[in-house]
Amino acid sequence: MLFVGNQNSLRKQLLTFLMVSIALLSLTSSIVAAWIAVNQSRQVLEHHSLQIAGNLAHQSLLSLITESKENADQALDQAMAFNDVSGVAIFTERMLLLQQRGEINWDTDQLKDWFAHPVPVLAADNRDHWIITSPVFLREEQDDYDEFELSGSQEELMGYVMLNVSKDSLQTLTTNLFSYNLMIGLGFATLLVWLQSVGLKRITRPLLNLSQSMNEARTSGEHNYANVEGPMEVRQMAESYNAMMQVLEQQEDKLVKLNSGLETEVAIRTKELTHARDTALVAVRTQSEFLANISHELRTPLQATMGYIELVIEELEDEAMDEPVEDLREAMRASTRLLALINMILDLAKCESGKMELMPQEISLHTLTQETESVIRPLASKRQNAFKVYLPAEDHLLQVDTEKAQQVLLNLLSNACKFTEQGTVLLSASVEDGFVIWQVSDTGIGIPKEQQGLIFDKFRQIDGSVKRKYGGTGLGLAISKHFTEMMGGTLDVFSETGQGTTFIFRLPLVAPADTVDQTSENLLSKKLSSTDLEKL
Amino acid sequence: MADLKRTLQPGRWLDLKRLFGLIICLPMLVAPLSAATLAVLYPEAPPPYKQVFDQIVDGIDERHADRLIRYPLETRYNPEQVLAQLDRDQVDMVITLGRRGYSLINDINGHYPFVSGALPLTPNGTLSGVSLITDPDNLFSQLNVLSPVTKRVFVLYTAKSRWMVELAKVSAKKKGLELWAYEVNTLSDAVRKYEEVLDNARNGSDAIWLPLDKVTANETVILPMLLREAWDRRLVMFSSKPSHVKRGALFSIYPNNQQSGERLAEMVKELFSGKTMPGVEPSRSLHLGVNLRTAVHLGMEYSPTLTRSFYRTFPQP
Ligand SMILES: Nc1ncnc2c1ncn2[C@@H]1O[C@H](COP(=O)(O)OP(=O)(O)O)[C@@H](O)[C@H]1O
Ligand SMILES: [Mg+2]
Numbered sequence: 001m002l003f004v005g006n007q008n009s010l011r012k013q014l015l016t017f018l019m020v021s022i023a024l025l026s027l028t029s030s031i032v033a034a035w036i037a038v039n040q041s042r043q044v045l046e047h048h049s050l051q052i053a054g055n056l057a058h059q060s061l062l063s064l065i066t067e068s069k070e071n072a073d074q075a076l077d078q079a080m081a082f083n084d085v086s087g088v089a090i091f092t093e094r095m096l097l098l099q100q101r102g103e104i105n106w107d108t109d110q111l112k113d114w115f116a117h118p119v120p121v122l123a124a125d126n127r128d129h130w131i132i133t134s135p136v137f138l139r140e141e142q143d144d145y146d147e148f149e150l151s152g153s154q155e156e157l158m159g160y161v162m163l164n165v166s167k168d169s170l171q172t173l174t175t176n177l178f179s180y181n182l183m184i185g186l187g188f189a190t191l192l193v194w195l196q197s198v199g200l201k202r203i204t205r206p207l208l209n210l211s212q213s214m215n216e217a218r219t220s221g222e223h224n225y226a227n228v229e230g231p232m233e234v235r236q237m238a239e240s241y242n243a244m245m246q247v248l249e250q251q252e253d254k255l256v257k258l259n260s261g262l263e264t265e266v267a268i269r270t271k272e273l274t275h276a277r278d279t280a281l282v283a284v285r286t287q288s289e290f291l292a293n294i295s296h297e298l299r300t301p302l303q304a305t306m307g308y309i310e311l312v313i314e315e316l317e318d319e320a321m322d323e324p325v326e327d328l329r330e331a332m333r334a335s336t337r338l339l340a341l342i343n344m345i346l347d348l349a350k351c352e353s354g355k356m357e358l359m360p361q362e363i364s365l366h367t368l369t370q371e372t373e374s375v376i377r378p379l380a381s382k383r384q385n386a387f388k389v390y391l392p393a394e395d396h397l398l399q400v401d402t403e404k405a406q407q408v409l410l411n412l413l414s415n416a417c418k419f420t421e422q423g424t425v426l427l428s429a430s431v432e433d434g435f436v437i438w439q440v441s442d443t444g445i446g447i448p449k450e451q452q453g454l455i456f457d458k459f460r461q462i463d464g465s466v467k468r469k470y471g472g473t474g475l476g477l478a479i480s481k482h483f484t485e486m487m488g489g490t491l492d493v494f495s496e497t498g499q500g501t502t503f504i505f506r507l508p509l510v511a512p513a514d515t516v517d518q519t520s521e522n523l524l525s526k527k528l529s530s531t532d533l534e535k536l
Numbered sequence: 537m538a539d540l541k542r543t544l545q546p547g548r549w550l551d552l553k554r555l556f557g558l559i560i561c562l563p564m565l566v567a568p569l570s571a572a573t574l575a576v577l578y579p580e581a582p583p584p585y586k587q588v589f590d591q592i593v594d595g596i597d598e599r600h601a602d603r604l605i606r607y608p609l610e611t612r613y614n615p616e617q618v619l620a621q622l623d624r625d626q627v628d629m630v631i632t633l634g635r636r637g638y639s640l641i642n643d644i645n646g647h648y649p650f651v652s653g654a655l656p657l658t659p660n661g662t663l664s665g666v667s668l669i670t671d672p673d674n675l676f677s678q679l680n681v682l683s684p685v686t687k688r689v690f691v692l693y694t695a696k697s698r699w700m701v702e703l704a705k706v707s708a709k710k711k712g713l714e715l716w717a718y719e720v721n722t723l724s725d726a727v728r729k730y731e732e733v734l735d736n737a738r739n740g741s742d743a744i745w746l747p748l749d750k751v752t753a754n755e756t757v758i759l760p761m762l763l764r765e766a767w768d769r770r771l772v773m774f775s776s777k778p779s780h781v782k783r784g785a786l787f788s789i790y791p792n793n794q795q796s797g798e799r800l801a802e803m804v805k806e807l808f809s810g811k812t813m814p815g816v817e818p819s820r821s822l823h824l825g826v827n828l829r830t831a832v833h834l835g836m837e838y839s840p841t842l843t844r845s846f847y848r849t850f851p852q853p
Contacts, residue, residue, distance in 0.1 A: 061757050065724045138723065138757065140750040147579050147634040148668060150655055 011204040018196045022189045030185030034177040041173055045084060046122060046130070049165045052082055053120040053134040056161045060090045063098065064136055064159040072099035079163065086129065087164035090136075091115070093157050104164040106131070115160045123162075128171070132163040206230020210238050223249040288353035295346035299339065306335045344475050348458060351482045358401045358486060360511040365396040365436060369429050372406055376413045376427075383421045385442075390428035398436055399510045404483040408491070411476040412440040412503045418470055419501070420444030435489075435506045443500040452493050456481040480505075488512045571602035572628035572808055574801070577618070577637035578654075580608040588793055589633055592653060595797020596631060600805070609636045619643055629808045631800050649807035651814070653800045656748050658699060659816040664803055666796045669748050670776050670789045671818035672704035676711040678824055682787055683743060683772045683836065688714045690733045691745040692726055692752040695719065700747060703818070726752045727761070734765050743772035746780060753777065770834055781825040782850050786834065790847055792821035823847035 056079045063071030072090050079088045087104025095111045114123035120134035137155040206229045213226040223245045226238040309332050316325045350356040373389050380387035416425045423443035430437050458478035484491040489507035578589045630650040644650050652665035693701050701717045708715035720726045746753040763784040766773040775785040803814045825848040
């Protein structure tokens with residue numbers, strides 16, 4: 001019902017609570033009041049009846065002395081004149097009826113009990129009537145002070161009187177009292193409840209308003225302020241709420257400002273970045289295309305030149321002209337080096353412009369490794385390095401771009417030979433988890449830790465002195481890294497300065513199908529490959 | 537007494553102390569040396585009854601010049617203690633007042649000469665004292681004064697009051713009144729007889745006398761009935777009991793306490809000296825109480841002089 005539940009409004013709950021309290025209060029008080037009144041009237045009636053009985057006892061003395069019914073009638077009439085008395089009777093001292101009047105019944109057996117008291121008493125309390133009895137005593141004197149008498153005043157029992165007192169008036173009074181009291185109580189309660197309702201409405205209105213504006217603020221998300229009104233507590237709440245709203249508003253303003261500032265900034269930066277990226281991409285592409293074109297244009301006449309030099313060397317050898325032949329062979333070597341350089345630049349350019357393509361083919365691990373070994377062996381001996389090769393006993397069939405894989409290996413090995421003197425260069429191969437792993441180690445000068453991340457950048461060499469001492473272009477590792485990633489592999493370096501260097505080159509046994517385009521997107525990373533540069 | 541005698545021995549040096557003692561003892565010297573000590577036993581009563589006993593004792597004191605010792609008795613007094621005290625006090629004669637003192641007479645009898653008062657005593661040959669019962673002669677004298685037309689007086693009595701009625705018969709003859717006296721035994725007899733008397737009584741010349749009798753003057757039944765009937769029939773009704781005047785009897789005689797006291801003192805002295813045995817005397821008081829309202833109702837007219845002579849009148853002004 002209406003009872004105190006969390007869903008109901010404060011006013012409703014208070015009202016319900018008050019209503020129930022008032023109803024209970026008025027009900028209890030009216031019942032209690034009625035009960036007290038009834039009890040009192042009952043006592044009054046009883047007292048009154050006992051008095052009537054006492055009087056009747058007194059009045060009936062004469063009739064009992066004379067045993068005359070006429071005398072009794074007089075006394076009975078007097079008693080019957082009282083409203084609640086519905087019957088009276090006078091008995092002799094032997095409990096025999098002398099005279100009776102009105103409605104009164106008794107049982108002869110009961111009389112002994114009823115007449116056993118020395119004063120007027122309520123002898124029987126029946127549902128609708130009382131039986132009141134009193135003994136009738138004859139006293140010699142009425143004076144209480146008996147010092148002037150020879151013997152004390154004596155009482156003689158003369159008989160009894162009996163009254164039937166109807167409870168009708170008491171019962172009417174009871175019902176009247178209860179009903180009137182209840183009616184008045186309920187009427188009063190209704191009035192009070194109405195007053196409370198009005199009062200509560202007034203008292204709780206500010207609270208309701210406050211809660212409404214809070215609720216609006218919640219649903220709309222706006223910072224609307226509450227009216228400061230009503231009782232002190234509610235005013236305080238409203239003030240606090242308003243203060244809170246103010247702070248929130250200020251903070252939100254700040255946030256909005258900050259946000260919009262940030263947004264514009266980000267937008268500007270993004271635009272700038274996009275622009276820079278596009279420019280860079282375009283630049284790289286243009287550069288690479290240009291390089292590719294140039295390389296091609298350079299290579300064709302260079303190859304033609306080299307063809308002619310070959311022809312001239314052959315003719316001169318036939319004529320046994322050794323001196324010009326030696327010069328021509330020197331020219332031939334320079335041309336070859338130039339061609340290699342051009343090829344490398346071409347490769348790098350192709351990679352960066354995304355035009356390099358993979359051509360996987362089947363080859364045995366042993367074959368690939370041994371071919372590489374045969375190319376490198378003369379190079380190793382050049383600086384009195386020991387060259388060792390370890391192959392797994394079991395051969396594996398690889399499906400890789402053989403040319404590129406071999407170029408990576410050659411690059412690594414040529415570097416190892418180049419930066420090692422009178423040391424050892426080691427090439428080992430193994431197969432693990434679907435990958436072929438080549439390890440190229442040397443006992444050379446090593447690469448400082450801070451340089452290890454940079455050596456894969458194109459044109460990157462450790463420092464000027466190295467470059468001067470060992471020559472080279474700084475393209476080899478860049479191209480190698482490029483190729484490795486194209487083929488879905490990895491290339492890592494481990495080194496200590498002065499101790500030596502180890503490169504780990506891993507390739508999947510079977511080239512992934514979509515590796516072709518992988519690098520074309522990575523144009524921003526600056527990786528190129530170099531292979532034969534060391535030979536040059 | 538021994539002390540006193542010694543002080544009186546001649547030749548002895550009298551110091552101041554002895555002189556002082558002599559002065560204190562001087563009043564005793566006035567009385568004869570054979571003076572008797574009188575004890576009065578009376579109840580300690582609440583007012584207004586206390587006054588009655590005080591007046592009687594005053595009367596005794598008035599007549600008795602010698603040593604008088606008062607013994608107020610509490611409601612529950614110890615008779616032995618009182619008797620022992622009497623012994624110690626070397627009492628010579630005793631007067632008892634009221635019922636409380638009267639209850640001691642069996643113990644006193646034979647030890648001390650005694651008389652009793654403040655009780656409705658009836659003569660029995662052995663007892664002496666002054667009764668509360670008024671002498672009918674006094675009543676009839678007053679009747680002649682207050683209601684001169686009355687010729688017949690009706691009275692109902694029981695055996696206990698017979699002596700009084702005998703006195704009354706003698707007195708009535710002297711006063712020129714016809715006394716119609718009926719002896720009854722029970723209350724119902726009395727009621728019936730009264731009804732008969734009332735039916736026959738003649739308004740004017742007849743009067744009803746209520747004696748001091750618990751049956752024929754019963755206060756709960758007879759008195760109300762007679763008061764009502766006498767009022768209705770305009771009959772003169774007078775009573776031996778003073779309190780009945782207030783309730784509507786024409787007149788009664790109040791005891792004269794002082795006088796009773798004096799008479800008691802005389803009587804006990806007579807007994808002590810062994811002269812006579814006075815017996816029980818009725819009250820000879822002349823303190824008249826009159827209900828003026830009843831008198832007016834009966835058509836009596838009293839002169840102011842007469843009215844002024846009344847001891848008490850009702851309704852009280
Ligand atoms: N095995 C190695 N030992 C020491 N330094 C090495 C080794 N391999 C590469 N480097 C360093 O990395 C640089 C880049 O190598 P690379 O790309 O092959 O260019 P280049 O060989 O033309 O100098 C080299 O210049 C060298 O400084
Ligand atoms: Mg190199």
